[in-house]
Amino acid sequence: MACGTCSTGKDGQPKGCKNNGTCGTDSCNKHTVFDWLANMSLPNGEKPFNWVEVRFKNGRKDYYKNTENLTLAIGDVVATQAQSGHDVGMVTLTGELVRVQMKRKKISEDTEDFMKIYRKASQKDIDIWSSARDKEEPMKVKARQLAIDLKLQMKISDIEFQGDASKATFYYTAEERVDFRELIKLFAREFRTRIEMKQVGFRQEAARLGGIGSCGRELCCSTWLTDFRSVSTSAARYQQLSLNPQKLAGQCGKLKCCLNYELDSYLDALREIPKPEIKLYTKKGTAVCQKTDIFKGHLWYAYEGEWMNWHKITKDQANEIIALNKKKEKIASLEEYAQDLIEDTKTEFENVVGQDSLTRFDSPKGNTKRKNNRRNKRRKKPQNKKNNAK
Template identity: 55%
Template sequence: MGCQSCGNSNGVPRGCKSNGTCSSGGCSKLPVFNWLADIELPNGQSTYDILEIRFKNSRKSFFRNANNLSLQVGDAVVVEAEQGTDVGVVSVVGELARIQVRKKAPNLKSHEAHKIIRKANTTDIEKWVASREKEDETMFEARKIASALALKMKISDVEYQGDGSKATFYYTADERVDFRQLIRDLAEQFSLKIEMKQIGARQEAARLGGIGSCGRELCCSTWLTDFRSVSTASARYQQLSLNQQKLAGQCGKLKCCLNFELDTYVEALKAFPRNDIKLQTKKGRAFHVKTDVFRGLMWYLYDANSEGASNGFVPLKIERVHEIIALNKAGEQPNDLKDFIVLEPVKEPDYTNVVGQDSLNRFEHVFKRKKKKKPSKNKNNAARANANNPNNKSKPPIETKGENTNPPAKKKPFKRKPAQGNQKSPQVSNDKSRHNNPKPRQAEGEGKAKVVNNNNPNAKSAKPKPRPRPKSKQAVGEGNTKAAADKPNPNQGTKPANTKPKPRPNNRNKRKPKPNEKES
């Protein structure tokens, strides 16, 4: 929503459609909410004829409605200027404009104010918009000319008049600048009247606008018009660290908001004792470290060479500090500052932490997965696999002693029959049970490697595998190289033993015949 499109010929805003009481702040900088718009005037009293007109950024001025035009907030009007005419937007009308005049321009007389000529038509608005589009390019060109003249100044903004006959250059400088040659060069470059205005760093931030460290739009560009001086004493009263990067705003100066709550802090600090007073105790002398204005606490710390140096920071209420100071003035010294600490009861929450959602470490062991242990490889199984591999003939198989090559026979579980009547189950002696279930015999010649079960009649007798014969020394050593060479390769075809490759004809020394020469 723009201010150029808010008003129409009927005097009713088209953009926000709030009947002249735009409170969104999107129409202009330094917006004003007309809280007197719905209040009717007494009988016989005419409407106040002074209106507040807003121009580019935060520049505002008062003009007189001499022609009794029906104007509402947001209407574009053509007003008188020192030379020519200018185009602005109505920001305040009615009785609220009377209050603004009393506040900002108390010595203004109605007949001395410039007049509002008419409502802006299409031609006026088109010329105004065309002039506004030239401002950025003009500012960059002016900066180049100023740097070529080696002037220590910063041109921050340019504002064209509504009819395009005049341009105002706003600049900041730490020292006095002689810009007479700059004005000549600018007038020759742009062919219009030049006006130079020096502004401060705060006014520059108010004109350009921006977002502060609090996340909101700058106060100086939205509602603040009275720029008061801000000192570091404001930060000391509010117990803030004197960090220039945190205390400075976008303008490079101390933030204006440091003065907003200064009066409240000054009033609250009247109940606190002075910070330079040291407390005398039997364990040593304690000095002030910091203050909490909201809780009414003061922290003290013992000297490094005293007995109470191990106590650390001791928080005391204001009343307790006054008591200790009164005792010291009377010539008495308390034993320790810890005797004056007031323990505040900790309020427990009304609800119960059933699920454990308030625990800080509730997510520490949730996402940890248990590592699966890899099965350990049996070295004997690997050795047995290498021994049974027919391709691996270089190493003899490893003999395993004390292991069964055949799987042991499964034993059937013994089930006792339930006793019938008064009959007792027969008890079998240990010798008889051994006789009925003899241990399996071991095969001869195999030691403990193989087991033969005599109780199973269907089991076949396992024959021991013959050991592979070791290779002869000639096959392993160097003497068998000839036999290995004579051994035919199955992947290659059979070739005669005494065949030799045919020699290729040597045509390198043969001269090529010319095209007209015949070969001999």
């Protein structure tokens, strides 16, 4: 859900809150969770859950304990504990839903090794944080050039400063192990700050950077998908998709996660459909499967030697023939079961516009001549009256 200011402005242009992802409702950010318990009050004597969810750059989230009993709401900028110094982030979730999210991510709330929230961020904290964020993009360009000069087989995808600007984390991807000890020395000498290198997978890189998929929507990994399940080419085979790497691969270079979305439906439908390698034995000859329509339950078979003539039968008919073949019985031919392949492909379009002709806005040529003649007659009539008056 978007905030109220994310409406359309003048001339169809998007209005937006112009807060660059830091609006108070936190509804324009990555992996946003809608707090559907916000309007519900706790039972008498029940204390609110003292953990909060804090979001940092590019959807990175952590859970912190509110040991100071601060009154926090979604959208508050807070200073949180870090390994050294402090970090600055935004509160994205409070209350009982934080308990649910922690349980889902297997984070114990009774652990003694927890991170806590120091305070609500002051204006000085926010100024230091925003100035450090402004340095990240030019630093990334320079860091990539230094990695190229050292001929390292790695790609620096993102840089994230800590809230107090005391440390910069460099996220990179690489196919193999990379010795970047010399690179860290160059970074420390060039950027004058503590450096931390963090390797991420290609899917995690796409989730951090975001983008638009081939479906025209934002990437699932950058909006709502958090668990990355393995995707294999067998998922494409079950769905009868062409094994084209350019079409099956996403922006991360790996197989698209959406190949798993409908896989279960295809597997359920395939249970009742005979395998394509099973041949049908008839008195006329042996038939081989050529094509399968999974959801309609149709199969096309062709006799060996007559590959151009296909016979369409249903899955129930195919299973019936296979059952007879197991009893060493043969049917006369597939023509007894086959359905007509000629289907009515004529599409009837409804008149939703209210006009039948596509040329309804074109003016006929004959009418234009008549109109011109009428105009010429009108122009001549006043002249004749003047002559008669003389």
